[in-house]
Amino acid sequence: MRSCLCLIVIAVILTGSSLRPTSLHAATPFYEGKTLTIIQGRSAGGLGDVRVRTAIPYLKKYLPGNPHIVSIYVASAGGIQAGNMMAKTIKNDGLSIANIGTSIFVRAASKDPIVQYRLSDFSYLGAPSVGGPYALLIHRLGIDSLAKLKAHNKLRFAERSVGHTMYNVGRIMAFVLELKDPQWVVGYESPEVDIAVQRGEADGRTEVLYDLAHNKPNWRQEGFTVPAMLKNIKGRGAEAVPGFPKTEAANDYADTQLKKDVLRFYYNSRPGSSVYFTQKGIPEEAHAALRQAFRRLWSDAQLAKDYERMTAEPLEAISGEEIEKFLHDVPEDAKVRSVMQQLLGAGPLPTAK
Numbered sequence: 001m002r003s004c005l006c007l008i009v010i011a012v013i014l015t016g017s018s019l020r021p022t023s024l025h026a027a028t029p030f031y032e033g034k035t036l037t038i039i040q041g042r043s044a045g046g047l048g049d050v051r052v053r054t055a056i057p058y059l060k061k062y063l064p065g066n067p068h069i070v071s072i073y074v075a076s077a078g079g080i081q082a083g084n085m086m087a088k089t090i091k092n093d094g095l096s097i098a099n100i101g102t103s104i105f106v107r108a109a110s111k112d113p114i115v116q117y118r119l120s121d122f123s124y125l126g127a128p129s130v131g132g133p134y135a136l137l138i139h140r141l142g143i144d145s146l147a148k149l150k151a152h153n154k155l156r157f158a159e160r161s162v163g164h165t166m167y168n169v170g171r172i173m174a175f176v177l178e179l180k181d182p183q184w185v186v187g188y189e190s191p192e193v194d195i196a197v198q199r200g201e202a203d204g205r206t207e208v209l210y211d212l213a214h215n216k217p218n219w220r221q222e223g224f225t226v227p228a229m230l231k232n233i234k235g236r237g238a239e240a241v242p243g244f245p246k247t248e249a250a251n252d253y254a255d256t257q258l259k260k261d262v263l264r265f266y267y268n269s270r271p272g273s274s275v276y277f278t279q280k281g282i283p284e285e286a287h288a289a290l291r292q293a294f295r296r297l298w299s300d301a302q303l304a305k306d307y308e309r310m311t312a313e314p315l316e317a318i319s320g321e322e323i324e325k326f327l328h329d330v331p332e333d334a335k336v337r338s339v340m341q342q343l344l345g346a347g348p349l350p351t352a353k
Helices: 002-027 047-062 076-088 103-109 146-151 165-177 190-198 209-215 257-268 284-298 301-311 320-328 334-344
Strands: 035-040 068-073 096-100 122-127 134-139 156-158 183-185 204-208 224-230 275-279
Touching (some): 035 047, 047 096, 076 165, 103 165, 146 165, 209 301
Parallel strands (some): 156 183
Antiparallel strands (some): 096 275, 122 275, 134 224
16 A cells, blocks of 8 residues: 555656656747847838838737847848848848848849749738739829820939839839839939939839829829829739729730740749748747737728728738648749749849830
C-alpha cells in the first residue's frame, strides 16, 4: 500500500513538472513586451502610409500581447528595396512585417532583374484595398478629353520613383492609349508631387480617384482635368466615386492582343494595394497570431468607418489566402513579361502593336 502511494506521489510530481513550463509559455503571448516593426515600401505621408497608420491601432488591439508597433520607410525602387530587405536581410523572428504597394508583385512577376525575392518567399496577411481606380491628372493645359490627350506631344508626368505604383499605372495607361512620347520626372517625395505639377515642373501625374476626390475637391476650379482613367481589378471606373464626372477608361482602348495581354498580366499580378506580408519560416506562434489578428482587423466595422474617413475610399479588404491564389494564377508569357519590364523601367515605352 505504501509503495503504491509513493508511486502516485512520484507520478503527480513528474506530471506537474512536465506541464508547468508549457502552461507558463501558453500564458505569455508571443508579442507581449515586444516591438513589431512595419517596413513600409514608400515615403511617409502618402495614401499608403495613411492606410497603415489607420490600421495600426486595430492591429495592436487584435494582436495578443498588445505590442508596440512602429513604421520605418524604405522608398527606394518603388518598394522593391523593402521587399529585398524582407527576403535577404531582415531576421525572420516574427518581429517585422512589410506593407508595400502593388509594385512588389508586378515587378517580381515580370522578372525584373533588381528583384531579389520570389513571391513565394512570403506569407501574405491581406490588404485593405483592391486598388484604384486611377486618374490621369493634367494641370492647366485644357486637356479635357481623350482626343486632346492623344493629340498632345511630350507630356511630362511627375512621380515618386521608377517602379512606384503610380509610375507603373501611368505608364501602362500611356502605353494602352499610345500617347506621343510621354516623359516622366521622378525623385519627388509624396507631398512634393503635387507641388511639382502646380509649379509647372511637370504637366500631370497619376492619382487614385478616391484620393483625388478627397484631397482636391475643387480640382476642376484649380485648373486640373482628368481626360482618362484606369479601372480597378473589379472593373470599376469613375462610377466608383460618387459624383465624379464620367471619364473614359484606358481599358476600353485595348485594341490589340498585346494591350489586352498586358492589362491581364497587370491585374493578375497586383491583387491588392498596400499589401501586408511577412517572411515564411517565422515562429509558428507569431504567424498564427498575425493571421488571426488581420482576419479580425479586416472585419472590424469601426475600422471600416475610420478607414473611409481617413482615405475617402471604402475598405474592400482582401485576405492573405486570396492574395496567394491571385499570385498563383499570374500568366506566364515571355513576350508580355518583356513588355512589362520595359513599361516598369526608366526607358521609352514599348510599341503597342
